[in-house]
Amino acid sequence: MSTKDKIIQTSIALFNQHGERAITTNHIASEMGISPGNLYYHFKNKEDILRNIFSLYKNHLKDNFIPMDKKQDVMAQLAGYLDSLVELMWRFNFFYNNLTDILSRDNELKAQYLEQQAQLLEQVAAVIVGLKYAEVIEIDDSDIVELAHMVKLTVSFWTPYVKAHSEDGRLSKQDIFGGIVKVILLFKPYAKGAGLDQLKELQQEYINKQLDVEQAVA
Amino acid sequence: MSTKDKIIQTSIALFNQHGERAITTNHIASEMGISPGNLYYHFKNKEDILRNIFSLYKNHLKDNFIPMDKKQDVMAQLAGYLDSLVELMWRFNFFYNNLTDILSRDNELKAQYLEQQAQLLEQVAAVIVGLKYAEVIEIDDSDIVELAHMVKLTVSFWTPYVKAHSEDGRLSKQDIFGGIVKVILLFKPYAKGAGLDQLKELQQEYINKQLDVEQAVA
DNA sequence: GTCTATAGTTAGATAGAC
């Protein structure tokens, strides 16, 4: 791995462990065993590192949140989206913990974030519409965007919520599954008939993952 | 107002405007026209100020989130709780924006927060139970705590969510009403019959407040 | 591409006079 990539990966790991605020460029360099000067050869400043991390975040969503295929099984696609969200919430959890601060310090990043989130809202709304047309759920059209916001809010802030409620402020991968259980909870009261049973089953899968002690804490 | 109280009020105002991270003890003193030394006469350090602000937060909830009276109108009591949440979300919005950081820096505050939030969870669950017994909503007992968590998550992180999505990163009091609309949205799909109509009406009230340009931006 | 050394800045906090 190139030094540049290693700086990005080390930064993500340290930010997730200790929080973006607590980690300085010196900490990152020190953890890697390189000099601060070398870090600044590869990145203009800390914001430059954060922008590169955000690119990874964007790409993850671009690669995994592809539009629904109406000919395929809707529930299987939903499960795929939820799995990709698990990865997102785990890998970039530091980002949500300091979202307001990070965005307020960098207007360019903020602009990118706004654009990306607007697109994500569309995509989430499209999934809800897909569930509606597949008759998994029944929902007024006027509530679709509102529900999409709630899904986004939950995905974004589940990890800070868990951290705030854990004694040591730490997060395990299993905690993430609890967030997915909450996302499914958002859909569940709109479900009917066979759709309700499917959602309950899917929710139970994530409840099991959440409780599974065998689960690796990567 | 005593200098001590004025420091607390000024801190809240500055933290809400610029974020807790961006505001130093010097900024607070300067804004008040007092010396940094004077500020440190009244407070041991920045965390000491934050603990005092958290006391106000706790007291607000203690005074406004009193247990439901089953003999009184359930919907009226719900409306009262929601109004007190508006105040909470507005007045202490800086706190949620930096929740992870603030709690990770002060173990004593963290302990207080954990205790307070555990109690709040009970109270929110009790309200949901109240809505169920008043037959406003219909919900499985196993979902009540999950839904209570979602209410708490929404109340806590609605303001960071709005800030992250606003061009200038600023928040107006009207934005808060949008969060209450989301809380009601959480209940709505569980509602039935007359209860559904009442919830829709209540939600519409907050939608109107959200859109009302006359609303003061205190 | 990497290092050492360090400049420049700011935040947090204290000492001691009034």
Next chain:
DNA sequence: GTCTATCTAACTATAGAC
């Protein structure tokens, strides 16, 4: 209770050698 002066520590970033 309030001020001035100041110190320490830490963080960001750069210069210049290798």
